[in-house]
Amino acid sequence: MMINKRLISICDESKKYMGLTILCSWIGIICNIIIVLLIGQLINVMVAGQTLNLTSGSLWTAMSDYMLTKHVSLTMGIIIIVIALIVKLVSHHLYGTFSYKSSANARATLRRLVYEKLLRLGMDYQKSEKTSGVVQLSIEGVEQLEIYFGKYIPQFFYSLLAPLTLFVVISFISWQAALVFMLCVPLIPVSIIAIMKVAKRILKEYWNNYANLGDTFLENLQGLTTLKVYGQDDQKHIEMNEEAEAFRRITMKVLSMQLNSINIMDLIAFGGSALGTIVALYQFKNGNLQVGDLIVIILLSSEFFIPLRLLGSYFHIAMNGMAASDRIFALLDTEEEVVKSPKVIPASDQLNIKVENVNFSYDGQRQVLKDISLDLTPGGLTAIVGESGSGKSTMAALLLAQKKVNHGQITLNGVRLSDIAPEELYRHVSLVSAHSHIFKGTLRDNLLMANPAATMEEIEQALKTARLYEFVTSLPNGLETEVAENGSSLSGGQKQRLALARVILANRQAIIFDEATSNIDVESEEAIWDAIYDLSETKTIMVISHRLSSVKRAKMIHVFKLGELVESGTHEALMSQDEVYAHMVSEQQQLESIREVR
Numbered sequence: 001m002m003i004n005k006r007l008i009s010i011c012d013e014s015k016k017y018m019g020l021t022i023l024c025s026w027i028g029i030i031c032n033i034i035i036v037l038l039i040g041q042l043i044n045v046m047v048a049g050q051t052l053n054l055t056s057g058s059l060w061t062a063m064s065d066y067m068l069t070k071h072v073s074l075t076m077g078i079i080i081i082v083i084a085l086i087v088k089l090v091s092h093h094l095y096g097t098f099s100y101k102s103s104a105n106a107r108a109t110l111r112r113l114v115y116e117k118l119l120r121l122g123m124d125y126q127k128s129e130k131t132s133g134v135v136q137l138s139i140e141g142v143e144q145l146e147i148y149f150g151k152y153i154p155q156f157f158y159s160l161l162a163p164l165t166l167f168v169v170i171s172f173i174s175w176q177a178a179l180v181f182m183l184c185v186p187l188i189p190v191s192i193i194a195i196m197k198v199a200k201r202i203l204k205e206y207w208n209n210y211a212n213l214g215d216t217f218l219e220n221l222q223g224l225t226t227l228k229v230y231g232q233d234d235q236k237h238i239e240m241n242e243e244a245e246a247f248r249r250i251t252m253k254v255l256s257m258q259l260n261s262i263n264i265m266d267l268i269a270f271g272g273s274a275l276g277t278i279v280a281l282y283q284f285k286n287g288n289l290q291v292g293d294l295i296v297i298i299l300l301s302s303e304f305f306i307p308l309r310l311l312g313s314y315f316h317i318a319m320n321g322m323a324a325s326d327r328i329f330a331l332l333d334t335e336e337e338v339v340k341s342p343k344v345i346p347a348s349d350q351l352n353i354k355v356e357n358v359n360f361s362y363d364g365q366r367q368v369l370k371d372i373s374l375d376l377t378p379g380g381l382t383a384i385v386g387e388s389g390s391g392k393s394t395m396a397a398l399l400l401a402q403k404k405v406n407h408g409q410i411t412l413n414g415v416r417l418s419d420i421a422p423e424e425l426y427r428h429v430s431l432v433s434a435h436s437h438i439f440k441g442t443l444r445d446n447l448l449m450a451n452p453a454a455t456m457e458e459i460e461q462a463l464k465t466a467r468l469y470e471f472v473t474s475l476p477n478g479l480e481t482e483v484a485e486n487g488s489s490l491s492g493g494q495k496q497r498l499a500l501a502r503v504i505l506a507n508r509q510a511i512i513f514d515e516a517t518s519n520i521d522v523e524s525e526e527a528i529w530d531a532i533y534d535l536s537e538t539k540t541i542m543v544i545s546h547r548l549s550s551v552k553r554a555k556m557i558h559v560f561k562l563g564e565l566v567e568s569g570t571h572e573a574l575m576s577q578d579e580v581y582a583h584m585v586s587e588q589q590q591l592e593s594i595r596e597v598r
């Protein structure tokens with residue numbers, strides 16, 4: 001029950017610490033038993049009439065002569081009690097240490113596994129989880145499992161071990177009372193299982209409500225400006241209040257379920273303890289039990305039930321842990337697309353990319369790309385243009401192996417893309433998109449991530465090519481200037497030029513620019529286009545752009561329409577053809593002249 005073998009076997013290191021945690025708890029109860037037995041025996045001998053003989057000498061000798069059992073004197077008894085108390089204290093302290101180590105180990109192992117899996121999956125992780133889900137899983141989910149490893153599992157085994165140990169000890173005093181205790185113990189797990197059945201349903205509802213509330217909150221927060229602009233914030237406020245109220249209700253339900261379950265377990269624990277004590281009292285009344293033994297049974301009776309009772313109060317943690325582990329395993333089990341016998345791209349000054357009769361569909365039904373064939377070579381720019389939704393970004397995704405072609409093939413210097421491992425591909429091909437990520441850190445950090453060994457000259461050259469050199473040198477801290485998360489302290493144009501400088505430093509043979517100049521200032525846009533044309537002299541460059549005027553100088557323009565490659569040629573050739581491209585150009589010119597008049 002609530003023990004996931006796979007989970008435990010994954011966190012192998014934790015096993016050792018869990019074992020030690022259980023051992024510490026068990027040593028603690030052994031110490032308790034020893035102390036209680038000695039006190040019980042002292043009461044027995046006192047009731048039997050043994051007194052301290054202080055007349056013959058010192059208190060120490062009197063105590064040493066006062067025999068609790070055949071071999072144990074009062075002095076020895078006190079020393080044993082003190083030692084037992086110290087051992088108990090030490091084991092309690094060690095319990096905390098081992099419990100922490102076990103959970104810290106589990107946390108580190110699980111986070112590492114999730115992280116490594118995400119790296120191997122690359123873009124494919126979205127098959128099994130949304131980005132927010134992955135974040136939630138690797139932080140909250142793993143934390144749930146931390147408690148599962150550090151507290152629940154050790155408690156689970158300890159709550160089996162403790163009643164067995166006590167049963168053995170008490171059966172030497174009164175097997176009847178021991179038997180009654182032992183028979184009552186399983187009632188707690190039985191009640192836990194019964195409660196769990198109800199709890200599962202309530203907890204599922206609780207997590208759904210929790211996730212929905214979180215999603216709504218995040219969405220409304222991110223879209224707050226839009227909501228304000230359209231005057232929808234009040235309506236959303238009301239909707240969120242309703243969701244929050246639903247969440248409050250289900251939370252109260254969970255809390256009352258937990259309280260009720262604790263009450264039921266208390267009833268069983270105290271009831272069982274009382275029942276065993278009644279049996280012992282009855283034996284005492286009949287003269288079959290000494291008063292000291294009766295006290296031993298009364299004092300130890302609660303210990304019988306406390307571990308299981310505590311386990312019961314951990315069960316909701318275990319349930320959350322189980323739910324989290326299911327999701328972690330779903331992620332870990334996601335199939336990876338491994339390249340079986342990876343090939344390397346033959347070294348050459350040029351990288352020639354060939355796209356041959358490529359078809360692609362996201363859902364297996366609607367063809368997004370149909371029979372596309374094109375060549376990408378250095379010595380000038382290759383551009384892909386087309387209406388929105390015509391499949392341009394999908395083409396880029398296929399070239400970067402983020403998606404697999406359904407039919408046809410893509411080759412790099414003659415090697416099929418499907419035979420190239422991702423690391424090998426990214427050593428040759430890079431991407432600059434409209435949303436290039438700039439990380440928190442210094443400008444230098446962001447640049448060096450592309451090439452940690454880059455020299456100062458190379459960095460300066462890259463900045464100059466990206467038309468960013470003047471800006472960086474004008475900053476008081478230059479390259480050491482701190483950038484906020486996602487480059488939010490930079491303008492859109494500066495961010496894109498930084499991304500461009502980074503890709504130049506990376507010095508890949510091919511670069512794909514996917515709308516790299518959209519939504520940025522004219523100055524940055526021109527600077528980036530100049531840099532792209534410069535790069536295209538020696539590198540294989542493909543650009544996707546809405547701005548047709550920017551691709552005029554391209555050596556080859558491919559025009560996409562509804563997933564098909566409908567025209568190819570230079571700007572002049574396509575203009576004289578006077579078809580799709582020429583119409584797009586004139587439409588764009590009209591739009592731009594209207595904007596200018598306004």
Ligand SMILES: Nc1ncnc2c1ncn2[C@@H]1O[C@H](COP(=O)(O)OP(=O)(O)OP(=O)(O)O)[C@@H](O)[C@H]1O
Pocket residue numbers: 362363368386387388389390391392393394395
């Ligand atoms: N992840 C996806 N799942 C399903 N369909 C998708 C997905 N991404 C894109 N599509 C669909 O594929 C088609 C081509 O999209 P794509 O993004 O390649 O077009 P695009 O030419 O780059 O458009 P835009 O210029 O607006 O960026 C569109 O019809 C789009 O709805």
